[in-house]
Amino acid sequence: MSNNPTPLAMALSQRKSEERATPLSAFRMARRWWLEGRRLNLSLLAEELGIGRATLMRWVGNKDLLMGEILWSLYKGIYDQALERANETPGLEGIDYLAQIYNDINVALIESRPLHDFMHNEPQWSLQLLTSQVAGLQQRLMGTWKDLFEKEIAANNINPEMDAESLAFYIIKIGEGAIYCDLICGRQPDPGPANTAFRLLVNGHTR
Known part of the structure; x- marks a missing residue:
């Protein structure tokens, strides 16, 4: 049996690094939260995106x-x-x-x-x-x-x-x-x- 990883296994292992947060993904997540009736909390948003709050503030300006x-x-x-x-x-x-x-x-x-x-x-x-x-x-x-x-x-x-x-x-x-x-x-x-x-x-x- 081959030990070489399948294309699926390689894709799954790389997915996390490829799915890095961007200003656009921050906007989309914030918009989705708002449409769901959630309050906009920048600290929680930054945590969910896996970035620092300072980075998020630099991206969006302010709340x-x-x-x-x-x-x-x-x-x-x-x-x-x-x-x-x-x-x-x-x-x-x-x-x-x-x-x-x-x-x-x-x-x-x-x-x-x-x-x-x-x-x-x-x-x-x-x-x-x-x-x-x-x-x-x-x-x-x-x-x-x-x-x-x-x-x-x-x-x-x-x-x-x-x-x-x-x-x-x-x-x-x-x-x-x-x-x-x-x-x-x-x-x-x-x-x-x-x-x-x-x-x-x-x-x-x-x-």
Whole structure:
């Protein structure tokens, strides 16, 4: 019988050294924990990854920035899906196109169980991250909506009285007030008024 190791045995022996932690694997593990409803603990995360806490901090910056990346990944996924649905809806254009995207995003955020759990378990921290510039989330939200508004303005699909950057700022603030404040207080948010306000702000009328 041969004593030479099989390819499987060699692969298994090398797996541990090959599966070294990286900044991306740290993000993925942190995101998975958050989606499961676990609190984000950097010391435990570093221990699970098999690295020092200082290394993890060098990778992610700080706890706020790491959580900002997780929240952005949630929002970006929801936004991309809403955009795809709107693009696939025949005859949808102008304010109706934009309002559908906005409403779909708000509904998805309202129905997000990880977001509910986060705001229930850590209300002060979650509200700070979601409604301020501390984690870089707001800048990304504004940039995403600003680009979309500029595209629709350039195509003459909408003719708002505000510039795209101002529109982006205010529609994000409307969403924050309509969703996060109610979630913090334990109320079920209603996306309807936010959608009406969106139409008024972007196009000057509700229909």
